[in-house]
Amino acid sequence: MNAIDGxxxxxxxAFSLGNLGWALLGCFLGTAVGxxxxxxxxxxxxxxxxxxxxxxxxxxxxLFCGVFYGAMYGGSxxxxxxxxxxxxxxxxxxxxxxxxxxxxxxxxxxxxxAVGSFVAGVVGTLGIAFLGPVxxxxxxxxxxxxxxxxxxxxxxxxxAVLGGSPLRGLTSLxxxxxxxxxxxxxxxxxxxxxxxxxxxxxxxxxxxVAVALFAVAEALHMAWNHVDGKVQVLPVxxxxxxxxxxxxxxxxxxxxxxxxxxxxVMPAGGTEMPTMLSYYAEKKLVAxxxxxxxxxxxxxxxxxxxxxxxxxxxxxxxxxxxxxxxxTSATAAIMLSAFQSYGIQPGPLLFQTQADLxxxxxxxxxxxxxxxxxxxxxxxxxxxxxxKIPTPQLYAGILVFATIGTYGISNSVTDLLLLYGIGIIGMxxxxxxxxxxxxIIGMILGPMAEQALRQAMTISEGDWTTFVTRPGSLIxxxxxxxxxxxxxxxxxxxxxxxxxxxxxxxS
Amino acid sequence: MTSRLSWPxxxxxxxxxxxxxxxxxxxxxxxxxxxxxxxxPKAIPYVVAAGLTALGIGLTISALRGGxxxxxxEMAEAGPLNRRAMGLLLAGLxxxxxxxxxxxxxxxxxxxxxLVAAAFGSRSMLRxxxxxxxLTLLVWFLFVQGxxxxxxxxxxxxxxxxxxxxxxx
Numbered sequence: 001m002n003a004i005d006g007x008x009x010x011x012x013x014a015f016s017l018g019n020l021g022w023a024l025l026g027c028f029l030g031t032a033v034g035x036x037x038x039x040x041x042x043x044x045x046x047x048x049x050x051x052x053x054x055x056x057x058x059x060x061x062x063l064f065c066g067v068f069y070g071a072m073y074g075g076s077x078x079x080x081x082x083x084x085x086x087x088x089x090x091x092x093x094x095x096x097x098x099x100x101x102x103x104x105x106x107x108x109x110x111x112x113x114a115v116g117s118f119v120a121g122v123v124g125t126l127g128i129a130f131l132g133p134v135x136x137x138x139x140x141x142x143x144x145x146x147x148x149x150x151x152x153x154x155x156x157x158x159x160a161v162l163g164g165s166p167l168r169g170l171t172s173l174x175x176x177x178x179x180x181x182x183x184x185x186x187x188x189x190x191x192x193x194x195x196x197x198x199x200x201x202x203x204x205x206x207x208x209v210a211v212a213l214f215a216v217a218e219a220l221h222m223a224w225n226h227v228d229g230k231v232q233v234l235p236v237x238x239x240x241x242x243x244x245x246x247x248x249x250x251x252x253x254x255x256x257x258x259x260x261x262x263x264x265v266m267p268a269g270g271t272e273m274p275t276m277l278s279y280y281a282e283k284k285l286v287a288x289x290x291x292x293x294x295x296x297x298x299x300x301x302x303x304x305x306x307x308x309x310x311x312x313x314x315x316x317x318x319x320x321x322x323x324x325x326x327x328t329s330a331t332a333a334i335m336l337s338a339f340q341s342y343g344i345q346p347g348p349l350l351f352q353t354q355a356d357l358x359x360x361x362x363x364x365x366x367x368x369x370x371x372x373x374x375x376x377x378x379x380x381x382x383x384x385x386x387x388k389i390p391t392p393q394l395y396a397g398i399l400v401f402a403t404i405g406t407y408g409i410s411n412s413v414t415d416l417l418l419l420y421g422i423g424i425i426g427m428x429x430x431x432x433x434x435x436x437x438x439x440i441i442g443m444i445l446g447p448m449a450e451q452a453l454r455q456a457m458t459i460s461e462g463d464w465t466t467f468v469t470r471p472g473s474l475i476x477x478x479x480x481x482x483x484x485x486x487x488x489x490x491x492x493x494x495x496x497x498x499x500x501x502x503x504x505x506x507s
Numbered sequence: 508m509t510s511r512l513s514w515p516x517x518x519x520x521x522x523x524x525x526x527x528x529x530x531x532x533x534x535x536x537x538x539x540x541x542x543x544x545x546x547x548p549k550a551i552p553y554v555v556a557a558g559l560t561a562l563g564i565g566l567t568i569s570a571l572r573g574g575x576x577x578x579x580x581e582m583a584e585a586g587p588l589n590r591r592a593m594g595l596l597l598a599g600l601x602x603x604x605x606x607x608x609x610x611x612x613x614x615x616x617x618x619x620x621x622l623v624a625a626a627f628g629s630r631s632m633l634r635x636x637x638x639x640x641x642l643t644l645l646v647w648f649l650f651v652q653g654x655x656x657x658x659x660x661x662x663x664x665x666x667x668x669x670x671x672x673x674x675x676x
Contacts, residue, residue: 050654165575167565171523174559178530181555185537185548192552193533216600219623223596225586228628392629393638396599396620400639403603403616404646408656413608420600432519433579450551457545 026066034074124315176442217426256308264316513574524563611661
């Protein structure tokens with residue numbers, strides 16, 4: 001099915017009252033959790049996973065995607081008014097946005113980020129609709145060997161390329177892979193890594209790990225060096241884009257969206273890199289008369305561009321998730337486990353066997369974007385009120401949800417012990433700057449990679465060279481090796497050249 | 508750059524190394540499968556354990572060379588451990604753990620709420636309790652009746668259900 005047919009099919013389903021309701025609920029919840037510091041979309045979707053037992057797959061995924069998009073919108077409000085970015089993608093927005101707010105320009109900052117998010121959301125969703133089927137055609141020819149290599153590439157990019165250090169990123173990934181191994185081996189029925197505890201035979205639940213890392217660890221981390229005091233919410237002022245603001249925002253929106261989407265699509269997922277690149281691009285390209293605003297009073301270009309990049313990248317993440325079944329962010333990984341709980345395997349066949357679901361979901365993303373602009377522009381006052389929930393009650397409340405989300409899995413105190421144990425590990429991970437997203441991704445993707453490996457080995461009758469003799473697989477493996485060692489080698493090469501240069505100067 | 512070893516980072520590296528060794532131990536006790544498979548159930552656990560061990564060694568070496576956490580502004584600027592906040596928070600988690608089976612979710616989670624709020628500097632325990640009880644009950648009803656999660660009714664939930672004329676399950 002091509003994009004146009006797909007979208008018309010999708011919109012015909014998406015406009016049903018039920019689906020509109022799920023989208024609205026998702027957008028509302030998403031904006032709320034995006035605004036609240038300390039909770040994000042991954043945690044929220046994890047807590048909502050039980051809904052998969054009650055609601056049709058289409059409704060549930062519209063809800064989840066609404067949360068996912070909404071959190072991106074809401075995150076910018078917090079960065080601008082509190083100067084505390086809710087998630088990594090909003091760090092750059094906080095840079096200029098909070099400065100604008102401090103100089104009485106919070107209104108235009110909020111407006112440009114909401115409209116920018118909308119522009120980027122529409123561009124990104126169009127990208128999903130048109131690129132998705134193309135990727136699917138390509139993905140249909142991939143065998144288990146290529147899939148396994150693709151997953152290795154994904155592991156490398158999410159852990160070693162993004163973030164501060166490959167060593168720590170890979171450690172997080174391997175921790176996640178270990179957690180994914182716990183339980184009965186599906187192929188042979190042997191219990192693995194269970195320490196002989198029957199409670200662990202079913203494996204470690206992903207909801208539990210997500211709640212531990214995103215709620216318990218976060219609360220513990222905040223308590224570590226907590227200082228009593230009230231947070232300062234900056235006043236919003238008039239929510240309006242003047243003609244000049246609009247003119248100054250327009251190209252940054254477009255450039256940000258164009259920059260963000262490809263980054264999201266590549267298994268190099270994540271939103272830090274495109275937002276940062278967009279920020280530097282806008283700083284370079286800004287009209288000379290406004291250049292002085294960067295870093296001083298806050299430049300609107302520095303909010304518009306990165307915020308658009310953030311949202312377009314978030315949309316892009318859905319492409320590998322829907323077409324290849326490869327999650328490149330913690331949120332996508334949890335959505336993937338929701339697909340699994342419906343017995344649906346995301347991957348190229350999804351577009352064929354579940355065409356209704358996929359296209360209704362994509363159409364709903366457009367609708368969600370419209371809803372989100374409305375929720376975030378005229379209703380911004382509501383979110384500002386949410387921001388004023390005091391920290392003590394906020395964290396206490398988050399832990400109430402964490403408890404019920406985990407205890408509800410099987411009414412077992414063992415689960416709560418595991419929750420707190422992993423939460424304490426997560427606190428130390430925060431403390432020592434280990435990223436947490438690779439844990440979730442490794443946990444979900446690890447078992448899938450093992451299955452692909454075993455299938456590939458069964459097909460090749462135990463011949464390990466299958467991964468390098470099949471050209472597709474070889475190319476992907478080379479890419480993975482480049483992603484892992486490339487930056488190192490490049491740094492080494494430039495250093496050597498520099499030493500050579502200084503040496504020649506010395507002589 | 509300093510080249511003095513960093514004690515906290517060294518401990519972190521050794522813990523990761525320890526996880527790797529535990530992984531080896533657990534991989535070695537996986538029973539050999541009677542079923543024939545090209546890749547048995549032990550292969551990947553060994554690979555993952557080896558990876559974790561190697562990373563643990565890498566982190567340990569990095570710590571011996573001065574570590575990494577001093578480069579992280581969030582940690583470098585962090586204040587000392589707030590014993591009161593941490594103690595109250597951990598007490599909250601513990602109380603929840605102890606109470607949840609005998610008393611049920613709402614009572615256990617309310618006790619936790621009050622202690623956690625106190626950990627983050629709230630001064631009025633009574634007010635927090637008055638927020639916590641309706642909140643936890645609302646959350647319980649939301650999850651049990653809205654999301655269909657099966658969580659047994661505790662003391663408080665049974666009481667409310669009886670008031671509503673329903674028989675607690």
